[in-house]
Amino acid sequence: MNSKDKISVIVLAILLLLLIVVSMFLLVRVYTSEEDPEPNPSRDYYNYTGLGNYDNSNLNNNEYGYNPINYENNRTYRGGGNGGGGSSKRNICDDGQIIMRLYGEENTHGALWNETVYSLKVCYNEIFGEMFDFGNRDPHQCSGNSGEENNLVLRLIKSFNSHAEAPEVFSGDYNLPVCYGDLQCTSRAECLADEEEIASLTGERNAHLESRDANNYPLKICCTSSGSF
Numbered sequence: 514m515n516s517k518d519k520i521s522v523i524v525l526a527i528l529l530l531l532l533i534v535v536s537m538f539l540l541v542r543v544y545t546s547e548e549d550p551e552p553n554p555s556r557d558y559y560n561y562t563g564l565g566n567y568d569n570s571n572l573n574n575n576e577y578g579y580n581p582i583n584y585e586n587n588r589t590y591r592g593g594g595n596g597g598g599g600s601s602k603r604n605i606c607d608d609g610q611i612i613m614r615l616y617g618e619e620n621t622h623g624a625l626w627n628e629t630v631y632s633l634k635v636c637y638n639e640i641f642g643e644m645f646d647f648g649n650r651d652p653h654q655c656s657g658n659s660g661e662e663n664n665l666v667l668r669l670i671k672s673f674n675s676h677a678e679a680p681e682v683f684s685g686d687y688n689l690p691v692c693y694g695d696l697q698c699t700s701r702a703e704c705l706a707d708e709e710e711i712a713s714l715t716g717e718r719n720a721h722l723e724s725r726d727a728n729n730y731p732l733k734i735c736c737t738s739s740g741s742f
Contacts, residue, residue: 604644606636609652612666612693612711614673618724623712624673625691626653631673633724637693637738640709640725645694646741655692666691666698666711667734679717679732687718696736704735711736 614624614631624631637645637652645652657663660683668687669675678687679700700717704710713730714720723730 604638604642606634606638609647610636610638610645612637612640612696613691615712615722615724616674619727619729621722622674623667623669623677623691623722624675625669625689626693628673635712635724640711641738641740643740645738647694648742650742652694653692655690659690662690662692664692664694664696664698666693666696666736667714677712677714677720677722679714679720680734682717684718694738695742696738698734698736700732700734702731702733704733708735708737710734 608626611626612635613626614628615621615633615635616624616631617633621633622631655662655664665680667680668678668683669689669691670678670687672689675689678684680698681700696711698711700714710725711734712725713723713727714732714734715730716732720732721730725733
C-alpha cells in the first residue's frame, strides 16, 4: 500500500468516527427531549393542560393571578420515622400519616405522598389531631373501583408537579387518585362541622392547590374519618 492509499484509509477512518460521534449525539438529544420536563417556574403562569402542555390563553383573564411558584420554599411540617400504626402516645407525621405532598403553601402544585422532591407534607395527624390507626394495612391504597374510589381525596395528572381535580369529578384526564385510610371527601365552599379541610383548589378541574386554612381559593377538600379502618 503506497502512501496515498494510507492517507485515504486514515481520512475514511476519521470520517467514520465523526459520523458515529454525531449519530450518538443526535440520539441522546432525541431521547432527552422526550423526557418529562422538570418544574419550571417561568411556565407556572400558564394553565396546565396535561402531558406537558401549557396553555396561556387565559393568562390575562385569570381570576386568581397564577404567579410563578416560589421554588425556594423549603418548609416542611413535623417529620417522623418510617411508618407504623397509630398510637395515642405519639403524634408525628411519619410516612404512614402523609396523605399527599405540596410544593408550597399557596399557589402551588401537588404530588403523591411518596414523592419526596416535595417537602411540604399534608399529614393526617396534623389535620385530625391524632394518628390514623392503619394496623398492618397500607393507608394509601385506594378502595373501590377505579373512578369510584371510596377513600379518594382528589386526583392528580402525574405523580408530582401536578394540578388537581376535585374528588367528585372524573374527567378521565386525571388518572392518579390520591387515596388515604377511611377518608370520605368532597369539595365545597366551606367544610361542615364534622369535616376537616385537607387542601383547597382554584376549581374542580385543572386546579392549583394551597394548604389548608390558607383561605385564598374557593373550593375546599373536606373529609371525615373515624380514625381507623
